[in-house]
Amino acid sequence: MQCEWLGERVAAPSLKHVVSNVLNKKTAGNWGPNATFRFPARDGTGGIWKAVAKTLPQDRFKFGQSVQRIDATNKVAHLSDGSSIAYRSMISTMPLDQITEMTEEAANLRPISRGLVYSSTHVIGVGIRGVLPPRIGDKCWLYFPEDDCPFYRATVFSNYSPYNCPQEDVKLRTLQTADPALSSQVDTQTERAGPYWSLMLEVSQSTQKPVDEEKLLADSIQGLVNTGLCSPDDEIVSTYHRKFHHGYPTPSLVRDGQLKQLLPELRDKYSIWSRGRFGSYKYEVANQDHSFMVRPPSLSLLDAARRRGRRRRFGAIRPPLLTFSTALTPPFSRYRSALRRSTMCFLAASSFRLWVSDVLPVLRRGIRRTSRRERSSEPDTDSRTRPYPSSTPTGVP
Numbered sequence: 001m002q003c004e005w006l007g008e009r010v011a012a013p014s015l016k017h018v019v020s021n022v023l024n025k026k027t028a029g030n031w032g033p034n035a036t037f038r039f040p041a042r043d044g045t046g047g048i049w050k051a052v053a054k055t056l057p058q059d060r061f062k063f064g065q066s067v068q069r070i071d072a073t074n075k076v077a078h079l080s081d082g083s084s085i086a087y088r089s090m091i092s093t094m095p096l097d098q099i100t101e102m103t104e105e106a107a108n109l110r111p112i113s114r115g116l117v118y119s120s121t122h123v124i125g126v127g128i129r130g131v132l133p134p135r136i137g138d139k140c141w142l143y144f145p146e147d148d149c150p151f152y153r154a155t156v157f158s159n160y161s162p163y164n165c166p167q168e169d170v171k172l173r174t175l176q177t178a179d180p181a182l183s184s185q186v187d188t189q190t191e192r193a194g195p196y197w198s199l200m201l202e203v204s205q206s207t208q209k210p211v212d213e214e215k216l217l218a219d220s221i222q223g224l225v226n227t228g229l230c231s232p233d234d235e236i237v238s239t240y241h242r243k244f245h246h247g248y249p250t251p252s253l254v255r256d257g258q259l260k261q262l263l264p265e266l267r268d269k270y271s272i273w274s275r276g277r278f279g280s281y282k283y284e285v286a287n288q289d290h291s292f293m294v295r296p297p298s299l300s301l302l303d304a305a306r307r308r309g310r311r312r313r314f315g316a317i318r319p320p321l322l323t324f325s326t327a328l329t330p331p332f333s334r335y336r337s338a339l340r341r342s343t344m345c346f347l348a349a350s351s352f353r354l355w356v357s358d359v360l361p362v363l364r365r366g367i368r369r370t371s372r373r374e375r376s377s378e379p380d381t382d383s384r385t386r387p388y389p390s391s392t393p394t395g396v397p
């Protein structure tokens with residue numbers, strides 16, 4: 001791995017303050033971009049994007065199908081249900097290494113894209129009966145570099161919002177105790193009331209870090225006991241396990257060189273703008289706020305092309321985000337015509353005011369720099385050109 005990605009992602013505490021805070025049992029103040037963050041009270045992280053989706057024309061969405069093949073010569077995307085969509089410019093959030101596999105014309109790029117490094121992530125949820133132990137307190141997430149548990153991070157989601165786990169009067173059956181040997185000592189037959197608290201665990205997997213997937217849930221629960229997050233007799237009322245094949249893009253030593261070849265060629269030859277977590281393949285700009293923010297440069301370029309007189313419809317897959325993002329991107333004067341065209345943009349902005357109030361000042365600074373870059377070259381997805389928001393939507397890096 002290279003280390004440039006650390007810049008804005010990892011807090012750089014002063015050793016003196018760390019030692020002094022530990023000795024004085026003090027919590028550090030504003031230690032980095034994640035020191036404070038906002039989280040939806042209800043509906044979890046997805047609530048943010050469901051709220052955004054409601055503000056967009058519903059006929060633009062097509063769910064339950066995937067792009068299987070791209071005919072880049074004729075600019076047609078073929079879907080899994082046999083249908084196809086013609087496009088003029090495509091903004092894609094598919095993993096970059098997959099888009100080259102499904103685009104025959106881009107076969108020459110495959111040797112490069114196959115070298116992109118990523119890790120898979122197992123997300124494991126555990127619901128627990130009882131009151132959150134005081135030893136965990138108000139922590140939001142904790143890291144576990146030791147080898148006594150398979151997870152590297154545990155997130156206490158019930159601390160984010162009381163609505164992230166069932167309310168106290170909801171009756172649930174105990175599945176097992178944290179130490180399964182003690183399960184026979186508790187009632188696992190009857191549904192009983194709470195209170196409840198919850199944990200989300202993350203386990204990374206790659207060729208260099210194999211995982212026993214069959215045993216992972218059991219190993220993780222054992223890890224909760226080993227690390228003191230749970231007591232052996234804690235009653236577990238629900239579990240969840242899902243593997244994300246593309247979990248985290250790895251900032252390898254050769255990554256920047258790979259991206260410099262892949263992204264411009266896809267854009268210039270085939271009008272495919274690969275963006276987002278695995279579209280841009282940059283760990284340091286792969287959170288939700290970043291993934292949202294790396295879109296405006298390409299969108300505003302497309303919009304500028306349209307305004308220059310080459311007015312075009314972007315085919316059936318013209319993204320709704322095109323209108324949405326340009327409306328949110330100051331200075332508004334640049335986009336006056338876009339704003340006039342669509343009152344929907346104002347609805348989007350007002351219904352999402354909370355988040356926008358955080359992001360807007362950052363976008364304002366970012367777009368000034370972006371505008372300069374657009375005039376000269378390829379829109380950049382480098383984190384260092386975009387200031388990190390003072391508070392990210394959901395915090396966890």
Ligand SMILES: Cc1cc2nc3c(=O)[nH]c(=O)nc-3n(C[C@H](O)[C@H](O)[C@H](O)COP(=O)(O)OP(=O)(O)OC[C@H]3O[C@@H](n4cnc5c(N)ncnc54)[C@H](O)[C@@H]3O)c2cc1C
Pocket residue numbers: 065066067068093094095121123202244247248275276277278279286287288289291392393394395396397
């Ligand atoms: C364990 C974990 C924890 C995280 N925690 C946080 C956090 O606390 N805060 C935060 O800000 N971010 C967090 N993130 C990152 C966050 O999930 C991403 O920033 C965000 O999802 C990126 O959005 P995106 O649209 O770029 O990509 P994605 O959300 O991955 O969206 C890509 C979309 O493309 C679709 N797709 C892929 N291939 C095809 C195809 N062939 N045809 C059609 N569609 C396709 C996928 O189905 C998916 O819907 C976390 C990520 C992980 C894995």
